[in-house]
Amino acid sequence: MFSTVIIVFREALEAALIISIIAAATRSLPGNKRWILAGLLAGLLGAGLVAAATDVIANLADGVGPELFNAAILGTAVLMLAWHNIWMAIHGAELAQHAHQVGANIREGRSECSVLLMVVGLAVLREGSETVLFLYGIATSSGIASMLFGGAIGLIAAVVLGYILYEGLVKVPLRWFFKATSALVLLLAAGLASQAAKFLIQADVLPSLGDPLWDSSALISQQGVLGTLLHGLIGYDARPAGLQVLFYIVVVAAISIGMQFTKHKKEILSQSKEKLDHEVLSKSN
Amino acid sequence: MKRLLILILLLPAVAFAVEDEYRLVIKDHKFEPAELTVPAGKKIKLQVQNKDATPEEFESHSLNREKIIGANSSAVIYIGPLNAGTYKYFGEFNEATAQGVIIAK
Numbered sequence: 001m002f003s004t005v006i007i008v009f010r011e012a013l014e015a016a017l018i019i020s021i022i023a024a025a026t027r028s029l030p031g032n033k034r035w036i037l038a039g040l041l042a043g044l045l046g047a048g049l050v051a052a053a054t055d056v057i058a059n060l061a062d063g064v065g066p067e068l069f070n071a072a073i074l075g076t077a078v079l080m081l082a083w084h085n086i087w088m089a090i091h092g093a094e095l096a097q098h099a100h101q102v103g104a105n106i107r108e109g110r111s112e113c114s115v116l117l118m119v120v121g122l123a124v125l126r127e128g129s130e131t132v133l134f135l136y137g138i139a140t141s142s143g144i145a146s147m148l149f150g151g152a153i154g155l156i157a158a159v160v161l162g163y164i165l166y167e168g169l170v171k172v173p174l175r176w177f178f179k180a181t182s183a184l185v186l187l188l189a190a191g192l193a194s195q196a197a198k199f200l201i202q203a204d205v206l207p208s209l210g211d212p213l214w215d216s217s218a219l220i221s222q223q224g225v226l227g228t229l230l231h232g233l234i235g236y237d238a239r240p241a242g243l244q245v246l247f248y249i250v251v252v253a254a255i256s257i258g259m260q261f262t263k264h265k266k267e268i269l270s271q272s273k274e275k276l277d278h279e280v281l282s283k284s285n
Numbered sequence: 286m287k288r289l290l291i292l293i294l295l296l297p298a299v300a301f302a303v304e305d306e307y308r309l310v311i312k313d314h315k316f317e318p319a320e321l322t323v324p325a326g327k328k329i330k331l332q333v334q335n336k337d338a339t340p341e342e343f344e345s346h347s348l349n350r351e352k353i354i355g356a357n358s359s360a361v362i363y364i365g366p367l368n369a370g371t372y373k374y375f376g377e378f379n380e381a382t383a384q385g386v387i388i389a390k
Contacts, residue, residue, distance in 0.1 A: 137379075141379075
């Protein structure tokens with residue numbers, strides 16, 4: 001019973017943290033809650049389908065189908081988060097200033113919304129399918145009541161923690177808000193990339209490049225409360241393989257460069273536009 | 286360029302593709318054998334067969350591995366090359382009974 005709570009809590013927490021960060025980061029986007037809810041529902045549906053197809057996926061690719069499947073889901077989520085962060089680097093400030101009149105950007109806003117739907121959906125799909133399988137096992141071995149009760153408590157605890165994180169994030173003053181949320185999304189993406197690397201090593205597709213590179217489990221155990229939170233938030237791994245660290249660093253660097261580049265481009269654009277306006281003005285005078 | 290990089294990264298995996306194969310069986314939420322000895326410094330292919338009617342998750346913190354094995358089915362998990370030592374693993378869905386160690390010598 002207690003172990004049911006813990007396992008459901010752990011699985012649900014990762015998804016809850018991702019949803020909280022995404023919800024906070026896009027709070028100035030009109031209709032973001034509806035998109036997140038749609039992503040959540042799509043993810044739950046997908047989780048059920050994936051759980052039902054466990055045997056099919058298990059036998060794909062000489063028995064490493066699940067690893068490749070997980071790595072593909074994680075990789076897609078990383079790309080979506082990268083896109084989100086780079087998009088926000090351009091439009092974030094505008095959105096905050098004209099929260100209720102983003103009419104001009106509605107088309108781009110819509111693609112940003114579908115990206116966030118994808119991220120939420122994928123997170124729920126991945127964590128949810130494992131939870132469904134586990135709860136199915138509990139239901140058959142210790143009864144439906146134990147499964148429902150333990151599952152509900154674990155889920156509620158995860159949702160509460162996610163909500164606390166969301167409330168904390170939206171209270172961050174606007175000056176630091178975009179920096180804070182985009183830093184969180186950046187580290188979240190890097191953490192998911194590191195998990196993808198782990199699956200590719202387990203499938204023997206890529207070499208580990210040192211396994212483990214270090215062992216900090218005595219310092220912060222990954223099973224403890226702090227370790228679980230850090231794992232969900234920034235991808236903390238107590239015994240990472242070299243390839244995981246490499247993926248982490250590459251993703252952090254790539255997204256940071258992408259954000260800097262687009263910001264820079266935007267500044268040049270607005271500068272040249274100002275210059276043009278100025279010239280037009282001086283000519284007409 | 287990207288393709289070349291992937292090729293280079295894949296080379297070691299191909300070069301050491303010959304691995305030893307070992308079997309574990311899950312029955313009544315227990316691992317059999319509960320103690321498995323494997324050679325150190327070699328890549329190991331673990332075949333885990335689940336004979337129970339419920340799924341199980343093979344998990345090991347020291348091996349940095351986790352994988353779900355469906356009811357009445359089997360799965361492949363690659364581990365190693367390991368340093369000599371004892372590595373604990375367990376079935377996350379039935380942790381009370383499903384415990385085992387892999388000893389690398």
